[in-house]
Amino acid sequence: MRIGLRILLGYFLIVALAAFLLMRVFTQEIKPGVRQAMEDTLADTANVLAELATDDFLAGRIDDGRFAARVRALRARDIGANIWGFRKAQAEYRIYVTDAEGLVVFDSAGRDLGRDYSRWNDVLLTLRGQYGARSTLSDPDDDSSSVMYVAAPIRDGNRVVGVLTVAKPNSAIAPFIARSERTILRWGFVLLGSALAVGLLAAWWLSRQLGGLRRYADKVTAGERATLPDAAGEFADLGRALETMRERLEGKQYVERYVHALTHELKAPLAAVRGASELLESPLPEADRLRFATNVREQSERMAQMIDKLLALAAVEHRQRIEQPTAIDVPTLIDAAVAPFADCGVQVQLHTADASGLRIRGDAFLLRQLLSNLVDNACAFSPAGGVVEVEALSDGARLQISVSDRGPGVPDYALPRVFERFFSLPRPNGRSRSSGLGLAFAAEAATLHGGGVRLEHREGGGTRAVVELPLPTIG
Template sequence: MRRLSLGSRLALLFAACTAVVSLFAGVLFSRASEAHFIELDQQLLDGKLIALRSALQGADDPVLFAERKTQLQDEMSHQTDLALRVRGADGGLWFDSSPNLPTDLPAQPGLHTVQSAGTAYRVYSAPLQPERADSAQLTLLLDITHHQHFLQRMQHLIWLTVSLCALATALLGAWAARSGLRPLRRMSEVAAGVSASSLTQRLPEDQMPAELAELAHTFNAMLGRLDDSFQRLSAFSADIAHELRTPLSNLLTHTQVTLTRPRGLEDYREALHSNLEELQWMAQLVNDMLYLAKADHGLLMPKREPLQLGDEADLLLEYYAPLAEDAQVRLTRHGDAPIRGDRSMLRRALSNLLDNALRFTPPQGAVEVRIVDGDKGLQLSIENSGEGIPAALLPRLFDRFYRADPARREGSSEHAGLGLAITQSIIRAHGGTIRCESGPGWTRFVMELPRT
């Protein structure tokens, strides 16, 4: 079955709500009208009862009642829709104003409604002399057939009104829903026109209703993220081609030159060693790219083993000590904290940051590792002295193949610009965050990690 559209659902909902409200109002009006008729009949019968009691005052037995029978008939002839039946205390029939009255009437005093031979009666029974227990019983019967016909016509009118109101509301609701949902159709048109080559379209948020303004803002934000992701993907593809083109060109050129003429064994060995270096760098680049691809798909699953960050930092500082000594850079570590994490992954992240810091620290400079065990988690920072990084470049430091500025570019295949991207992936896999802070003469990478 074809699903109903949102406009059709709203139209049917409007129609159902209108039908329910109209029906409820009609039922209330019908009940109120019926109660009003009962009240009017009660007042009429009460007045007639007072008049009959006054006319029959003292007629306590059949003989005295027979003397006033003619007067009673005159009294009842004034109102053709009202009939009277009088019975004695013993149940004997004293008077019946009409021969067609129903025989089976309620014996209990009070007001009742009775149907007989297609005619509806309001029956009111009361004693002739309320103060006497053996008093004769008066039974007034008021023909209310015209009241019933009026109520039936009104009920038919109510059903007709409910049907017409539901139909009119459905039509008007469909028109209103179609008009009100026009911004959604606009969103659908924009979404249908989105492709990899056209991500610049945006919804006019200021023209949207208040209920859809937030949705439009979210939709535009999604388009912005998609546009940014496609731009980064395009740049990433271009960077991969650029990074691989140079070593491939070197391999081709070097191999072609080597094969231009016969050479000695040592020359071939030297050529193979040179090609091996390029191939090793390309293999490392491919491995790094695969590592980042696994991180993008949530496939990095770090082990959770107890570690001491201070010990791990000391091992890496000891490894980089000869390089720092040659570069005349001082290495220090402050603080310690326990953590549960993947030893090899955390070492790789710290190694990338330390290698990056040493490369950009001038002679007589310093690299400081600081570990702080705070209330909200662990904070590990690596700070180095040297030229600062402009604030405008900080958000892009963790992009793949990105170098901060021309002064920081090596110009060789040794560093492809993937170290910080890999470090960020490792920290995120551990549930932490990493950021870079920089100022004149210093740069600091700050990692915030949970303890478990």
């Protein structure tokens, strides 16, 4: 499982669990809280009504006195209230009064007059001088039919002589409880949705940062050119640490590899110089002396060229990008690359009409050296008086420059290796091998510019070197 998905699942699980527990606590507290508020109101109401009913109760006219008449008139009153979006038309109170024995002497509903309520907690506890209340189902088979009863004592002095109970069905507050639960659930789902969106965004950002660093590390491991990805915060610090580590490790390995390669390649010319110098120490005919001296000079030049080219190759291989690319006119670039070979014993023909006006972006020096290496290679393998053709074409997206010769061509076995460092083939007419670094430089320079170079057989004999480079987009 990818790290971004693991982070998302872990984050969402924590938020979902917290939201679930929070909503569960809220929903579990809504009903008790509302009922506690209703009980508090009923307790106040019962005590107020008990005071108002005391005179009629002590006078023995509790069922037909002014108190009873006013309570019964309450049922016909249109309240016409709008309470938080719910209309209330009638009072839902039921009021009954019991005597000191617990017998009902007044019932606003008119149904239980004369019944014995002495065993109900509201009456029983109040007659004992305690707080009396109960909640009872009016229909044993319906859990939503519960009714809350809250009682208050009717006193004659300090003596409890009766009980007034106010009853109200819990269903009266059910709409408020249901609406509160719906509101909590709705906002709970909004919270979960928002948490999921934030989690997705955070997981995407983390995955993007880590993915960029991982791809960078993979490219470095594979030996490819890699640009440090844009990052923020700690990821930027981590990227810079990786970049520093890469540069130091690559620098060390690069030096070790090139020291080994250079040591190996310098053995042959050094051996030739040593042998010639030993022979020159003894008397020699003038012709032999000149031949050995010439050999020393040629081998010395070969070593100097090898070191120069090796340094140039090392410089281009070590670069990860073109730091300050400039616009370069293609025909001008080709003319500058071909100019040094005007007197090389081979005719160089240019076909750049199709590239007129084309410009590419890059490092002019590297591109000029790239093409010069290809032209130099073509001239070296062309027969005396031969022709090397340089052609530039474009398809609108890429520039293709080809350098073709009519030399002996490249053997099939050598095609996959011609761009390796120090790999070279025997030159025609017994001329010494090259350093084997020119084509390696060309390949590295082309790759650095986002393109590539290849060698292929030319129809009719010879070799064609093809360089492809991207053209800048317009618009």
